[in-house]
Amino acid sequence: MNNRRERKKILIKKSISDVALKFFLAKGFTDTTVAEIMEAADLGTGTFYNYFQSKEDVLHSYLTEKINEARHILEAIQQSHGEPSQKLSEILLAAGKSYEENRQLFNMYMQFHRQNPDAGRQPPHGPLFKEILVDIVSEGQEKGEFRKDIPTAIIIEMFMGLLQSTMTSYLPTPFMDNLRHKLSLFLEGLAVKHQP
Template sequence: MHQEMSRREKKKLQTKKTISEIALKLFSTKGLEETTIAEIMEKAALGTGTFYNYFETKEAILKYCLAERIDCAKQTCEDIQTSALNATEKLHQILKVISKTHDENRQMIGLYVKFNRNPDKVEQKPPHGARFEEILTSIIIEGQAKNEFRNDIPPEIINEMFSGILKSTLNSNLGFSFMDNISYKHSLLLEGVINKKG
């Protein structure tokens, strides 16, 4: 009986993934507003009413898909956090993971941001945030404990600087790739803007 439930749960999860993948393809070619639930379900070879067993709205698909990818990035960041790398290298690796996640999901993030800028929508929070800040803070504290980072600056301030770098890169209109943009800013934060006279 338990195995049967497990198989049923797997089937439900697979159906949810199928619906979301088909929806994302339609969103990217037609746009979120122009895509109908009936179209999504027709391509999934399922009845329109079945949609509501899995999602409340089309926008909920975006949130689900983004959350999945962010959970995957979060897991990678947690693995980096507990690795043997030094704190500076951990921060660099985490920025690379975030950049890769952003680059691979640029279109979906764009749709999500556009949807959340709609003044009619009450919920304006992204489906992530706090866990990344916890990971960053723990790495900063570790770096301070090992004298890699300055101890006269509160870890919250350093964390806020890194968070600020991420936000400014996400909203940047400069012609740099996300990875180059964030790498330059990361370098500036760690090494400063002044040339060291050797």
């Protein structure tokens, strides 16, 4: 009996979330109301608050789910047997792909926070990827693949900056091409130069 009730709750929450996301994409986050979400979901308006605190909570919940999916991919990359530079490449491209597939919703979320600085929510990813990146950079330094004269924190900040600068780029270059070019420049500067 409890399993059926839990499944029903999960389905209702997913239904509300799916309808809300369609409205956010079609009308915009601000112009979407809880009442119209719930009418389209064929549920009472009060039911919304049994599952979510606000419209922003719907968006945050969805993005957190997407980031958790990406985290599993990144952890698998981290544990793979590839070289550290290959792992960094795969991680950046996987994160870039996740962003590109959900770009409009990520941008809505960030715009909401720029307009509502008192909302008190952290970005859904938080410090999620830092530990994975530190491990890979340290591995690359230990194996002599990456330079040791640059502090790990600087390398991580620059690496994360590749994605951030691509996310805010106004160049006509397609997103993933832009990211690949920046990654290539980054890895060339990070590589240990072997003397002939």
